[in-house]
Amino acid sequence: MxxxxxxxxxxxxxxxxxxxxxxxxxxxxRRRRIDAERRQLPAWAARDKLLALLQQHRTLVLVGETGSGxxxxxxxxxxxxxxxxxxxxxxxxPDDGADEGAAAGPGPGSARTAATAPAAGGHRAYGGGQxxxxxxxxxxxxxxxARRVAEEMxxxxxQQVGYAIRFExxxxxxxxxxxxxxxxxxxxxxxxxxxxxxxxxxxDEAHERTVHTDVLxxxxxxxxxxxxxxxxxxxxxxxxxxxxxxxxxxxxxxxxVRGRQxxxxxxxxxxxxxxxxxxxxxxTLQVHGEEPEGDVLVFLTGQDEIDSAERLLKDRLSSLPAxxxxxxxxxxxxELPGEEAAExxxxxxExxxxxxxxxxxxxxxxxxxxxxxxxxxxxALPPEQQMKVFEPAPPGTRKAILATNIAETSITxxxxxxxxxxxxxxARDYNAKLGLExxxxxxxxxxxxxQRSGRAGREGPGKAYRLYTEADFSQLAATTPxxxxxxxxxxxVLQLKAMGIDDVLGFDFMDPPPRTAILRSLExxxxxxxxxxxxxxxxEVGLRLSRLPVDPMFGRVLLAAAELGCGVEALAVVAMxxxxxxxxxxxxxxxxxxxxxxxxxxxxxDHLTLLxxxxxxxxxxxxxxxxxxxxxxxxxxxxxxxxxxxDIYTQxxxxxxxxxxxxxxxxxxxxxxxxxxxxxxxxxxxxPHAARLQPDGSYRVIATGRQVFLHPSSVLLERKPDCLVFxxxxxxxxxxxxxxxxxxxxxxxxxxxxxxxxxxxAATAGVSAAGAAR
DNA sequence: GGGTTAGGGT
Numbered sequence: 014m015x016x017x018x019x020x021x022x023x024x025x026x027x028x029x030x031x032x033x034x035x036x037x038x039x040x041x042x043r044r045r046r047i048d049a050e051r052r053q054l055p056a057w058a059a060r061d062k063l064l065a066l067l068q069q070h071r072t073l074v075l076v077g078e079t080g081s082g083x084x085x086x087x088x089x090x091x092x093x094x095x096x097x098x099x100x101x102x103x104x105x106x107p108d109d110g111a112d113e114g115a116a117a118g119p120g121p122g123s124a125r126t127a128a129t130a131p132a133a134g135g136h137r138a139y140g141g142g143q144x145x146x147x148x149x150x151x152x153x154x155x156x157x158x159a160r161r162v163a164e165e166m167x168x169x170x171x172q173q174v175g176y177a178i179r180f181e182x183x184x185x186x187x188x189x190x191x192x193x194x195x196x197x198x199x200x201x202x203x204x205x206x207x208x209x210x211x212x213x214x215x216x217d218e219a220h221e222r223t224v225h226t227d228v229l230x231x232x233x234x235x236x237x238x239x240x241x242x243x244x245x246x247x248x249x250x251x252x253x254x255x256x257x258x259x260x261x262x263x264x265x266x267x268x269x270v271r272g273r274q275x276x277x278x279x280x281x282x283x284x285x286x287x288x289x290x291x292x293x294x295x296x297t298l299q300v301h302g303e304e305p306e307g308d309v310l311v312f313l314t315g316q317d318e319i320d321s322a323e324r325l326l327k328d329r330l331s332s333l334p335a336x337x338x339x340x341x342x343x344x345x346x347x348e349l350p351g352e353e354a355a356e357x358x359x360x361x362x363e364x365x366x367x368x369x370x371x372x373x374x375x376x377x378x379x380x381x382x383x384x385x386x387x388x389x390x391x392x393a394l395p396p397e398q399q400m401k402v403f404e405p406a407p408p409g410t411r412k413a414i415l416a417t418n419i420a421e422t423s424i425t426x427x428x429x430x431x432x433x434x435x436x437x438x439x440a441r442d443y444n445a446k447l448g449l450e451x452x453x454x455x456x457x458x459x460x461x462x463x464q465r466s467g468r469a470g471r472e473g474p475g476k477a478y479r480l481y482t483e484a485d486f487s488q489l490a491a492t493t494p495x496x497x498x499x500x501x502x503x504x505x506v507l508q509l510k511a512m513g514i515d516d517v518l519g520f521d522f523m524d525p526p527p528r529t530a531i532l533r534s535l536e537x538x539x540x541x542x543x544x545x546x547x548x549x550x551x552x553e554v555g556l557r558l559s560r561l562p563v564d565p566m567f568g569r570v571l572l573a574a575a576e577l578g579c580g581v582e583a584l585a586v587v588a589m590x591x592x593x594x595x596x597x598x599x600x601x602x603x604x605x606x607x608x609x610x611x612x613x614x615x616x617x618x619d620h621l622t623l624l625x626x627x628x629x630x631x632x633x634x635x636x637x638x639x640x641x642x643x644x645x646x647x648x649x650x651x652x653x654x655x656x657x658x659x660d661i662y663t664q665x666x667x668x669x670x671x672x673x674x675x676x677x678x679x680x681x682x683x684x685x686x687x688x689x690x691x692x693x694x695x696x697x698x699x700x701p702h703a704a705r706l707q708p709d710g711s712y713r714v715i716a717t718g719r720q721v722f723l724h725p726s727s728v729l730l731e732r733k734p735d736c737l738v739f740x741x742x743x744x745x746x747x748x749x750x751x752x753x754x755x756x757x758x759x760x761x762x763x764x765x766x767x768x769x770x771x772x773x774x775a776a777t778a779g780v781s782a783a784g785a786a787r
Numbered sequence: 788g789g790g791t792t793a794g795g796g797t
Contacts, residue, residue: 150794179796196795204797225795315792392793417792439792452792496794504796562796594791661796668797710788725789745790 047165054082055271056090063087063268064094071237072246072265074258078272079467083249084154084217085162088147088190092173096145096213096245144188146208147215148195150223151423152178159183159192179562180660195225199508202229203559206512208236213245219258220250220460221422222495222524228505231522232512234262252460254492261523275470277432281483289435290318292480294325296433297413300478301385307430307475308412310420312465314439314454319389319415320600326387326413382411390424391417395597395646396653402426421464425471432469432477434462436485440493443500444744445530448717450501451744458493462486495524502526503565506534507543510550511559540701540768541569557677562664563591570698571669572679573764579684579691580669582624586691588662589623590740590752593654596726606649613648614728617688618737618754620695622728627662630655693764696756699738700765704750705758706735712750714742715761716768724749736761 051057056077067073077083149155159176166174175184176192184191195216202208214233219226233246248258248265255267286292293311300309313319390402405428406412414426418438438461442451457465462479469475479486497505509517518531538544543555543565550556558568567587574583589595598606613629615621630650633640645652672678684690696703704712704721710733712721721742723730727750729737734755743749762769 152795182797194795197797199795200797221794223794317790393791419793421793423793441792454792560797591796596791598790600790664796722788724791726791730788743791747789749790751791 044167051082051086051165054086055080055273056082056086059268059270060086060090063270064090066266066268067091067096067245067247070264070266071242071244072248072258072262074248074250074255074262074265074267075270076250076253076255076267077270078274079251079471080273081270083270084147084149084158085165087247087249088145088192088215089162089166091145091213091215091245091247092189143212144210145190145213145215146198146211147190147192147217148198148226148229149192150195150218150221150226152194153423154218155192155194156181159190162190162192180664195223195229199225199229199232200562202232203508203511206232206236207240208233208244212243213247215247215249217249218251218422219248220252220254222493222497224497224500224505227495227497227523228508230261231520234521237262252463252492257523274467275472275474277466277470277475277477279466279477279479281479281486282481285482285485286480289437289480290322290325293433293435294322294329296478296480297326297385298329300431300433300476301382301411301413304381304431304476306382306411307473308406308414308426308428309431309433310414310416310426310429310468311433312420312435312438313415313417314435314437315417316391316393317600319391319417322415323387323389326385326415330385330387382406382409384410386410386412387415388412389415390419390426392419393594393597393651395651418461420468421461425468427472429471430469430473430475432466432475434465434477434479436462436479436481436489441499443530445527445533447719447742448501448533449742449744449748453745456489458490459486460492462489497522498524498526500530502530502534503537506531507538507550507555507559507565510538510544510548511556515548537701538565540765541565541698542767543569560677561668563587563661566698566701567591568698570694571665573697574691574694575669575679575681577684577690577694577697578682579694580679580681581683582691583694584662584665584669584681585627585658586620586624586695588658588665589627590620591661592658593651595623595626595651595654595658597649597651598726599649602649609648615688616728616732616755617692618729618734619727619752620754621688621691623752624691626650626655627658630659692754692756693760695754696738696760697764699740700761700768702739702741702750703756703758703761704737704739706733712737714750719748721748721750723753724751726751727753729753729755 063073063075075083075087077087147158149158155176155178159174160170163170163172163174168174170176171183171185172187174190174192175188177184177197178194179197198208198214208214214229216226216229216233219230230248237244237246246262248262250258255269259265259267282292290313293313297309297311311322313322386406388402390399402412402414403426412428414420414429416426420426434457436457437454438457439452440455442453443449444451466477466479469477506517509520514520517535518528535544535548538555539548541554541558543551543558545551550559554569554572557572558565561568561571563571567590571580571583571587574580596606596610610622613622613625615625626648629648630641630644633644635641642652644650645655666681668676669679670676670681701716702714703716704714707713707720712723713719714721723733724743732755736758737750737753737755739750739754740752741750743751
């Protein structure tokens with residue numbers, strides 16, 4: 014994430030007595046200003062109403078539009094109303110429901126709780142839970158919002174208000190409001206299935222429907238049934254889909270808090286565009302030529318597309334005479350959306366939104382910039398290049414930001430007044446029947462289009478140009494299907510099993526995933542030895558895998574590595590594959606990055622190549638930021654991805670090596686430069702993804718018989734070993750196997766006997782055999 | 788012979 018890189022630790026305040034009064038005066042003034050700002054927020058006006066609703070209902074669904082202040086204010090209201098309080102003091106809601114859960118007898122999860130909760134003896138006393146948890150889908154949001162709220166409350170971060178994200182826990186026993194990622198709360202639920210330390214859980218940005226949010230919603234529904242009246246749930250969503258949540262939670266009530274978004278004028282094209290990339294470039298040039306100042310944000314689908322759009326735009330700009338660049342001349346070839354429809358007017362505050370006329374009036378202030386700065390932004394872009402989009406455009410210039418959907422929710426770019434929406438997005442999908450992920454450009458949903466348009470109205474009235482017709486818009490899906498219905502569920506199913514939820518197929522999901530996806534995951538977990546014949550979690554493998562914060566197949570690699578004496582290497586490899594792609598491969602510099610990669614290349618495969626990169630990075634002086642960034646940029650390595658791999662590595666080392674429990678207490682030996690133990694460990698976890706070479710140069714997945722191709726990024730592309738294991742299948746133009754390592758076929762029946770045993774001879778002969786063993 | 792949207796984890 015772009016912002017993360019620039020989070021600086023706050024400078025320690027040196028308070029000498031002479032400065033004290035001045036500082037205090039400044040601080041008091043600051044508090045006064047913050048307080049005044051708070052009172053202006055729409056959420057403030059709704060305070061009493063919301064608290065009253067929450068006295069009477071166990072679930073409050075709060076639709077808070079952008080700018081309502083819900084994320085910062087609601088938790089403070091809850092705290093002030095004693096929903097989060099120091100132990101002992103009586104809250105606004107009586108505590109006498111505290112024993113209901115226990116009285117209701119053991120529900121799902123109690124058996125596992127007894128086995129894993131720190132305090133042995135079954136139920137922990139959740140009556141003591143007095144904290145307010147507020148979940149966010151993203152780490153940066155959890156961090157920054159917590160800091161803001163701590164400031165508003167005049168406390169130090171980590172005291173009354175804190176946050177917890179992976180690798181970082183800034184909370185203390187005094188913490189009453191805890192901002193955290195949804196994934197982290199899910200992890201906590203693993204050892205504390207009743208969420209006993211929380212009096213209230215607030216699920217923010219619920220409309221995003223991340224996998225973690227959806228699983229949490231399901232778990233909390235069960236928690237509510239068992240904890241009774243001492244527990245409250247607040248679901249906060251930015252869109253008007255409250256009914257879905259209200260229907261799902263018994264007795265839930267909904268409330269709406271208006272936002273403070275400026276009006277955005279939405280324009281559609283009169284006719285469908287046959288090339289949205291060309292259309293986007295034309296539209297950008299025309300906005301630049303005709304509209305008053307304000308930056309342009311263009312939504313495209315991926316890195317390649319952004320790179321070529323950048324080139325095309327720059328070419329068009331440089332071919333224009335300097336005088337024409339600033340005038341409307343460039344619009345000749347463009348046909349900007351003509352039909353208009355005001356949208357989001359309801360989101361406007363004072364005076365009910367303004368509409369197109371107000372937009373024109375406000376936007377007309379200031380002159381038309383001369384120069385257009387073209388800036389790309391996507392997650393894989395090196396941090397220093399990412400930062401450029403946050404710098405204000407110099408006087409007389411305008412920024413055109415070419416973005417992926419990173420700019421939809423993850424980052425907010427100041428200065429944007431114009432949005433160009435191509436109406437497309439690259440989206441991941443999962444075909445459970447084939448065990449296949451795919452990545453394809455698809456039309457956006459209406460909700461997504463609205464989210465994009467809204468980005469034009471953060472700082473003033475704006476305009477959104479949709480490069481499709483209004484009729485096309487009306488045909489779009491209302492919302493994007495929740496991620497849980499289109500992803501691999503191995504981890505989710507394992508977590509549920511670990512929480513004692515044995516009937517995963519019967520779990521009360523808000524939107525149930527396809528049955529085949531759950532069945533697939535159960536089969537995989539069984540093959541890995543995480544589940545026994547009756548579908549119960551096994552102590553030896555399943556329980557351990559559920560504790561490891563990595564994909565179950567990689568977790569299995571780690572357990573095998575501990576036995577095979579290559580724990581250190583396997584941890585590094587698993588950390589690397591768990592992080593994002595570390596290789597930066599700009600198309601224009603192909604020769605350079607290929608040359609740079611040579612020094613890490615292992616002829617045994619991609620996993621060992623990644624190990625070499627990791628080792629190279631770890632050899633650098635850790636304290637020298639300069640050495641590290643220099644090394645990364647010289648080698649076309651994404652430093653953000655590598656730092657993350659390093660964090661994961663550290664976390665895994667601590668966890669694997671730490672005595673059990675809470676760690677796994679496994680030995681971490683090194684195999685040095687010997688690769689066989691590591692490749693065998695990889696085989697022991699990735700065997701469902703073993704494939705044999707075919708005469709035509711393609712591969713056949715042994716477990717399924719499916720034909721796949723080695724991904725062009727693989728170091729094995731030329732060598733084409735007879736047998737390999739790979740991380741994942743991805744369907745783009747063809748079905749590709751990514752991240753592969755050469756193995757010996759005879760290891761398969763040896764390392765995964767239950768999977769390959771019966772058909773061992775057939776498997777080694779390259780015949781698709783083990784499919785039946787599933 | 789050819790290519791990786793965005794998030795997230797005790």
